[in-house]
Amino acid sequence: MTEKLVIIGNGMAPGRMLEHLLEAAPDRYRITIFNAEPRVNYDRIMLSPVLSGEKAYEEIVIHGDGWYIKHGIMLYKGHKIVAIDREARTVTSDKGVTEPYDKLVIATGSVPFIIPVPGKELPGVLSYRDLDDVGAMLLAAQSRDRAVVIGGGLLGLEAAAGLKERGMDVTVLHVMPTLMERQLDPAAGYLLQKQLEARGITVRTKANTRQIVGDGKVQGVELDTGEIIPATLVVMAVGIRPNVGLAKEAGLEVNRGIITDDRMQTSDPDIFALGECVEVDGRVYGLVAPLYEMAKVMAAKLAGAGDRRFVHSDTPTKLKVTGIDLYSIGDFADGEDREEIILRDAAAGIYKRVILQDNRIIGTVLFGETADGAWFNDLKKKEVDISEMRDTLIFGQAFQGGASADPLAAVAALADDAEICGCNGVCKGKIVSTITEKGLTSLDDVRAHTKASASCGSCTGLVEKVMALTLGDSYNPASVQPMCTCTELGHDEVRRLIKAKGLKTIPAVMQELEWKTSCGCAKCRPALNYYLVAGWPGDYADDYQSRFINERVHANIQKDGTYSVVPRMWGGVTSAAELRAIADVVDKFAIPTVKVTGGQRIDMLGIRKEDLPAVWADLGQAGFVSGHAYAKGLRTVKTCVGTDWCRFGTQDSTGLGIRIEKFMWGSWTPAKVKMAVSGCPRNCAEATCKDVGVICVDSGYEIHFAGAAGLDIKGTEVLGLVRTEDEALEAIVALVQMYREQARYLERIYKWAKRVGLDEIRRQIMADPDRRKAYFERFVFSQKFAQVDPWSERVSGKDKHEFQPMAETDFRVAAE
Amino acid sequence: MMDWLDIGTLDDIPLRGARCVKTPNGRIGIFRTHDDRVFAIEDHCPHKGGPLSQGIVHGAAVTCPLHNWVFSLETGKALGADEGSVKTIPVRIEDGRIAIALGALLQAAE
Numbered sequence: 014m015t016e017k018l019v020i021i022g023n024g025m026a027p028g029r030m031l032e033h034l035l036e037a038a039p040d041r042y043r044i045t046i047f048n049a050e051p052r053v054n055y056d057r058i059m060l061s062p063v064l065s066g067e068k069a070y071e072e073i074v075i076h077g078d079g080w081y082i083k084h085g086i087m088l089y090k091g092h093k094i095v096a097i098d099r100e101a102r103t104v105t106s107d108k109g110v111t112e113p114y115d116k117l118v119i120a121t122g123s124v125p126f127i128i129p130v131p132g133k134e135l136p137g138v139l140s141y142r143d144l145d146d147v148g149a150m151l152l153a154a155q156s157r158d159r160a161v162v163i164g165g166g167l168l169g170l171e172a173a174a175g176l177k178e179r180g181m182d183v184t185v186l187h188v189m190p191t192l193m194e195r196q197l198d199p200a201a202g203y204l205l206q207k208q209l210e211a212r213g214i215t216v217r218t219k220a221n222t223r224q225i226v227g228d229g230k231v232q233g234v235e236l237d238t239g240e241i242i243p244a245t246l247v248v249m250a251v252g253i254r255p256n257v258g259l260a261k262e263a264g265l266e267v268n269r270g271i272i273t274d275d276r277m278q279t280s281d282p283d284i285f286a287l288g289e290c291v292e293v294d295g296r297v298y299g300l301v302a303p304l305y306e307m308a309k310v311m312a313a314k315l316a317g318a319g320d321r322r323f324v325h326s327d328t329p330t331k332l333k334v335t336g337i338d339l340y341s342i343g344d345f346a347d348g349e350d351r352e353e354i355i356l357r358d359a360a361a362g363i364y365k366r367v368i369l370q371d372n373r374i375i376g377t378v379l380f381g382e383t384a385d386g387a388w389f390n391d392l393k394k395k396e397v398d399i400s401e402m403r404d405t406l407i408f409g410q411a412f413q414g415g416a417s418a419d420p421l422a423a424v425a426a427l428a429d430d431a432e433i434c435g436c437n438g439v440c441k442g443k444i445v446s447t448i449t450e451k452g453l454t455s456l457d458d459v460r461a462h463t464k465a466s467a468s469c470g471s472c473t474g475l476v477e478k479v480m481a482l483t484l485g486d487s488y489n490p491a492s493v494q495p496m497c498t499c500t501e502l503g504h505d506e507v508r509r510l511i512k513a514k515g516l517k518t519i520p521a522v523m524q525e526l527e528w529k530t531s532c533g534c535a536k537c538r539p540a541l542n543y544y545l546v547a548g549w550p551g552d553y554a555d556d557y558q559s560r561f562i563n564e565r566v567h568a569n570i571q572k573d574g575t576y577s578v579v580p581r582m583w584g585g586v587t588s589a590a591e592l593r594a595i596a597d598v599v600d601k602f603a604i605p606t607v608k609v610t611g612g613q614r615i616d617m618l619g620i621r622k623e624d625l626p627a628v629w630a631d632l633g634q635a636g637f638v639s640g641h642a643y644a645k646g647l648r649t650v651k652t653c654v655g656t657d658w659c660r661f662g663t664q665d666s667t668g669l670g671i672r673i674e675k676f677m678w679g680s681w682t683p684a685k686v687k688m689a690v691s692g693c694p695r696n697c698a699e700a701t702c703k704d705v706g707v708i709c710v711d712s713g714y715e716i717h718f719a720g721a722a723g724l725d726i727k728g729t730e731v732l733g734l735v736r737t738e739d740e741a742l743e744a745i746v747a748l749v750q751m752y753r754e755q756a757r758y759l760e761r762i763y764k765w766a767k768r769v770g771l772d773e774i775r776r777q778i779m780a781d782p783d784r785r786k787a788y789f790e791r792f793v794f795s796q797k798f799a800q801v802d803p804w805s806e807r808v809s810g811k812d813k814h815e816f817q818p819m820a821e822t823d824f825r826v827a828a829e
Numbered sequence: 830m831m832d833w834l835d836i837g838t839l840d841d842i843p844l845r846g847a848r849c850v851k852t853p854n855g856r857i858g859i860f861r862t863h864d865d866r867v868f869a870i871e872d873h874c875p876h877k878g879g880p881l882s883q884g885i886v887h888g889a890a891v892t893c894p895l896h897n898w899v900f901s902l903e904t905g906k907a908l909g910a911d912e913g914s915v916k917t918i919p920v921r922i923e924d925g926r927i928a929i930a931l932g933a934l935l936q937a938a939e
Contacts, residue, residue, distance in 0.1 A: 532845060532863040535885040535892035535899070558845040562883040562894040570894055574880040819848035819859055820836040 015043045018315070019104055019112055021094045021259070022120035023048035025057055025468075026288035026304040028075055030118070033312030035084055041316065044086045045112050047104070050143055051091035053078060057143070058301055058436070058469045061333045064147050064175030066513025097263040099281060116283055116315060119260055119271060123253035123289040123299070128163065132225030138247045141172045153246040154179035161185075161234045161244040163222055165192040167332060169250035170209065174334040176248070177214050178514060184242055185209070186220040186234065196330040196341045200357075201364055201380040208337055208362065217242075255290040255297055270297045275322040277311040287311050293323055301436045301468055302328045329390060329435050331383075331471050340386035343376030343393055344368065351375070356407045365407055372400045385409035387475065388423070391431045424478040433475050436468035441479055448483045456480065497536035499528050504757035508544050517549050519556055533559075540758035543645065546681050547753050550795035557812065563643035566815050567803045568625055576625060577618040579642035580632050581678065584652040584671035584690075585613025594635030602628055612649030612687065614640055626816055629804035638678075638802040645759070646681045647688070647749075650674040651699065655692030655709065664709035666692035669738055673745060679800040680792070683756040683765070686749060701729045704762040705745055710734075714741040718748060718774075719766040727763055730771050733779040747778050747788035754791075832931035839865065839925055847882040847891065850929070857918060857929065858882030860902050862889055867920050868902035869929045875913035 020027050023046050031044070054076040062068040081088045092106035097117070105111045125140035127133055139149050150172070153160070157180040162173040165187030177183045185192075191202030192209075206216045221237040225247055233243040255270035266272045266280035270292030277285045277293070287307040289299055298304055306323060313321040329342040345368045347353075356365040363381035367374055367389060374393040379386055388410040392399060405412045410423045427433075429442030447453065447463045459476060460467040466476040481488045495501050502510075507526065516522045519541050523533060533541065538559035545553040557565050568576035582591070595615055599607055605619040620628055629639075641648060650673050653659065655666030670690040689700035690707040700706025702722035706729050708715040713736040717729035732748060735741050751774065756765035766774055777784050807816075834850075842848050842861040849872050850857040858872035858881045866889065872882045879895030889902045899908045905917040919930035 531888050534887045535897065538885060538887060558843055558886065561885065565883075570880075570883065572877065572895065574878070574883075814841065814843065814848060818851045818856070819841055820834075821851040822834055823853055 015041065016115040017113060018042035018044045018116050018118065019114035020044065020046045020118040020120060021104065022046075022118075022122055022288065022290075023050070023054050023088065024120060024122050024288060025054065025075065025301060026122075026308050027118060027120040028054040029305050030120075030287060030308035030312050030315075031084075031086070033309055034315055037312060037316035037318045039084075042116070044084070045114075046081075046086060046088045047092045047094050047106055047110075047112075048088060048090050049093040050145070052144065053081070053088070053090075055144065056468060058333070060141070060144065060147050061171035061175055063144075064150060064172065065178040065335070066175075067335065067510065070144065094259060097259060097284075099263055099284070102283070114283075116285065118311070119279070119284065119286040119290060120288045121256040121259060121290045124256045125249060126252040126254050127249055128222060128251055130222055130224045132227060132231075133249075135225055135227045135231045135247075136229070137227070137231030137245060138225060138249065141168050141248055141250045142253070150176060150246065150248065151179065154181050156245060157181060158245040159184070159243055160246040160248065161242055162248045162250060163234070164248075164250035164252070165189070165216065165218070166250065166252065167193065167196070167330065169248070170205075171333055172248050172250055173209070173214050174212070174337075176246070177212060180515060181246070183213075184215040184217060184244070186222060186236070186242075187216070187218045188221060190218050192216065192218070193330075193332075197339070197380075198345050198366060198378050200366070201339070201341070201378050204362060204364055204380045205332075205337070205339060253289065253299060255292065257290055260286065260290070268292050275310070275324070276314045276320075277307055277323065278314070285311055285314070294325060296325060298328075300328045300330070302326075302438055305437055326394075329386060331435075331469065333469060333471070338379075338381055338383045340379040340383035341377065342386070342390050343374070345376035345378050354403075354407045367407060369399070372398050372403070374399065384423075387432060387435075387472075388427070390435075391427070394432075421478055421481060424475060425482055433479060434463075434465040434468075434472045436472075437464040439463050439465040444476065444479045445483050448480060453480075454484065454487065454489070496540060497534055499523075499530040499533050499537050500526060502526060504540065507541070508548070508755075508757075511541075511544050511548050517545065517553055519545065519559060543681060543683060543758050547683075547795070551798045564645070566622065566625065566812075567639055567641075567643060567807065568620070569643045571618060573619075575619045575621055577616050577642075578620055578625070578628055578632075579610060579614055579616045579640040580637035581640040581674070582614040583674050584650055584667050586652075586667060586671065587615075591635060591637070594632065594637070598628055598631045601631065610642070610649075612642075613651050614642075614649060616642070623816055623818075626807050630808045633802075633805050633808055637804075639804045641678065644681070645684050646679070647674070647677045647686050649687060651687075651689035651703075653690075653692045653697040655690075659692055661695060662692035662709070663711050664692060664714065664738075666690040666698065666707070666709050669707065669709075669714070669741065670698075672738070673742060676742060677746065677749065677792075677796075679802075680749070680753070680796060681799060682749065682753055684759050684761045686752075686762065688745075702726070703729065705748065707741060707745070713737065716741060716744055716748075719763040719771070721761065721763045725763070730766070732775060743785065743789050744778055746792050747785040748774070750788040750792040751777060753795075754788075833921055833928035834931050835926055835928045837927055839867065839922065839927065841927075842867070845886045847884070847886055849880070849882040856880070856882070858891075859920075859927070859929070860886055860891060862886060862902070867922060867927055869918035869920050870900065870902060870905050871915040871918075873915065874898055874900075875907075875915060876911070881915065 056073040056075055059068055059073040092108050094104050095107050096105045103111050103113045125142050139146050154176055160176045160181045160183050162169050162185045165185050173183045173185045191199045192205050209216055223235045223237045226233050226235050231247050233241045235241045257267045257271050260271040261267045271286040271290050272292050273279050273286050277287050279286050288304050310321045310323045313319050327343050332339045352369045354367045366378045368376035373396045377389040399406055402413050427441050430440050432440050444463050444465050453459050466473040494503055496504055514525055516525055522541055542556050542559040562570050568578050602624050604617045608616045610616050650670040652667045652670030656662040686704045688705045689698040689703045691698040691700040692709050694708055700708055702720040706717040715734050716732040718732050720729035721727040752762055836850050845863050847858050847860045856872035857869050860868045872880050874881055874893045876898050877895055879893040881891050881893055883894045884891040890899050892899050898911045901908055905915045907913045921928045
């Protein structure tokens with residue numbers, strides 16, 4: 014008979030416990046989970062990257078809804094357990110659900126410690142524990158106003174760095190004289206403070222909060238000196254406490270945490286506990302590695318598989334702030350029987366300190382360069398006598414035995430039981446054997462099977478090196494296709510980081526994202542220029558030196574170095590006056606070829622570059638503007654004559670086409686965008702092979718997208734049917750804006766749509782009016798800066814140097 | 830003795846950009862790199878004759894606008910898998926004025 018297992022809490026520890034349990038004894042229990050948060054199990058360690066914008070919530074989900082269904086687990090989301098009845102062996106939620114159990118697991122985690130000062134309940138005072146806190150902080154950060162973070166520990170500093178990344182003016186208040194004093198010695202704390210200050214974060218140590226002031230909402234923090242620091246957001250991150258209320262009320266033995274034995278059993282033999290709420294052997298834990306160890310122990314116990322016991326081990330501390338490298342482990346207090354070895358490099362901001370007792374490492378603090386952390390930790394764990402290598406110990410592993418400084422060699426030299434992933438307790442041998450046994454080739458696979466680098470991710474580089482060593486030449490680390498050889502990052506990461514880090518120039522992108530070349534290449538520069546143009550309308554100064562020649566001079570280069578010029582003919586409609594003006598220009602500049610294009614306009618080919626401004630001046634006189642026939646941008650909107658003339662026409666297709674073209678011209682897009690509007694399903698404007706097309710019908714407008722008629726041939730997909738022209742315009746503009754924001758440079762709409770999914774696009778544009786309107790508004794805003802005719806600008810003298818030789822010589826001049 | 834032809838100032842060329850000088854025997858591309866070095870090469874790609882001075886300048890190299898061949902501005906040699914080269918012309922900068930070597934220019938013209 015299956016037993017009933019009820020779990021209170023759905024954090025990372027019980028999630029991991031269930032994975033082990035389902036592997037060892039898949040059918041033993043019928044499982045029910047109560048989660049006070051209204052969501053699935055996600056990676057809480059990654060909240061800081063979500064706050065700073067480096068990750069999205071979807072990327073940090075550990076178990077999606079499908080996982081619970083697949084394993085037949087009942088998950089009550091948003092249900093907080095309010096009572097445990099140990100007599101009846103039931104639990105009851107705040108929503109009134111009562112569930113019986115045979116075995117009960119308490120995993121209620123911790124609660125943030127709120128310092129008891131006046132004003133702590135004011136709106137705008139937040140803690141930093143879960144996704145809701147992050148959501149509230151992101152909302153507050155939109156103001157780009159001032160924030161105060163109380164607490165200079167791990168969480169507080171990550172919150173401060175995240176808020177700073179989001180554009181807030183941040184002050185950190187810390188009671189102690191140096192930051193992170195429990196994990197760092199004063200020297201490293203000082204370096205950390207300096208580095209945070211260099212990022213523009215203000216750090217105040219020895220700062221005691223007297224009260225939080227504000228009338229109806231937060232306005233500032235008052236220190237015990239009477240000084241008031243203004244702020245619209247206050248984040249309290251001074252520490253956590255095990256969440257033991259429920260266990261206490263149930264009469265379980267509780268001290269600081271819920272007391273368990275080393276097999277995670279509480280004072281009631283049918284009730285177990287794990288995670289941050291637990292006290293075992295007098296210790297409580299807040300870092301994930303020991304919690305995952307508890308998960309293994311408890312799973313073994315519940316599965317009846319072996320006698321595994323929880324043993325304390327030190328866990329290294331790392332700060333998840335991009336660009337700050339910090340590592341500490343063990344005991345680093347001074348003492349009479351202790352010795353230390355220190356290396357400082359002030360210019361490089363490096364500090365390394367190893368603490369020894371009886372020639373064995375008992376603690377390590379590394380700042381600025383942490384690659385040897387795992388090695389020092391390994392020596393510490395194994396209690397290796399280091400007297401032989403004492404003179405060079407501090408220089409790290411690569412220095413020992415004359416080994417080269419090759420990082421791969423350093424990993425090769427690690428023993429099989431050396432720990433690679435601290436969060437998940439995965440050693441090198443386990444990774445190597447899993448790769449070999451299961452034939453793994455990608456980092457994602459290795460993460461899925463071994464969990465190495467699957468939590469905080471800071472050991473990803475080490476895991477990749479182990480993969481490279483194990484797989485040899487067959488290892489291809491580029492699971493994401495890099496933009497070009499100047500970077501390891503793919504287009505999507507670069508786009509996300511540009512927004513998240515507020516990067517607004519090409520040099521800033523290259524500096525912050527660690528470009529490998531001094532100023533990029535012909536592949537990445539135009540892409541970056543587009544991402545910045547699209548990402549920061551109005552803010553970013555277009556870099557013409559990063560555009561292809563066609564976009565730089567607003568004409569199409571031909572095989573002989575001459576150019577072709579295509580003026581805009583709105584919706585393909587022209588007039589005698591326009592045609593006459595074109596004829597005059599052709600005569601005046603002796604233009605060799607005039608041709609009608611596929612997009613219903615006229616192309617003049619073979620124009621000398623020096624003549625371009627004069628050609629444009631004459632065309633401008635007749636009212637022409639650039640047709641952008643050279644641009645990664647809106648090209649033409651082809652139309653048929655619709656109800657104006659056609660006996661089959663159902664709507665004014667010409668009028669709609671002109672309206673769309675006038676609304677959208679000038680916008681830059683990832684690749685060219687061609688459109689068409691047909692007045693009836695006979696489709697004379699060939700709208701069903703365009704990037705965006707409209708087929709008019711009696712009942713309204715059928716909007717199509719993702720067609721192609723070039724290298725690939727593909728009919729369009731239907732986005733949806735709308736009733737009015739206004740609705741059609743809004744949907745089309747929103748669709749193009751979504752494409753502008755998401756697609757990779759040079760990726761046409763049909764390829765982008767295939768990648769993100771047609772249904773997702775339909776959902777965002779057709780089924781979600783708020784989102785559609787937001788896209789529309791963002792397009793309209795960016796058009797304010799984009800809808801400028803580039804030809805008339807150049808007629809007025811802009812970029813004159815582009816169109817004239819720097820000098821001319823007939824050699825005689827020079828011979829003088 | 831080299832004869833030098835004055836062609837203008839550094840400011841005449843956009844940073845990470847290029848201009849050209851017209852001669853009776855073809856054009857010379859004048860390039861200014863991100864670190865303000867100036868190079869002169871034949872403005873004629875050996876592949877299909879593309880005007881190199883219209884390409885994107887990156888590091889000490891330029892990518893041809895027609896078919897993306899990349900040339901070193903220092904050696905004139907094609908980089909990557911392509912083979913070919915263009916003539917390089919000595920450049921002198923004095924008091925902010927740029928001059929190119931006439932001898933090489935005449936040779937290039939031959």
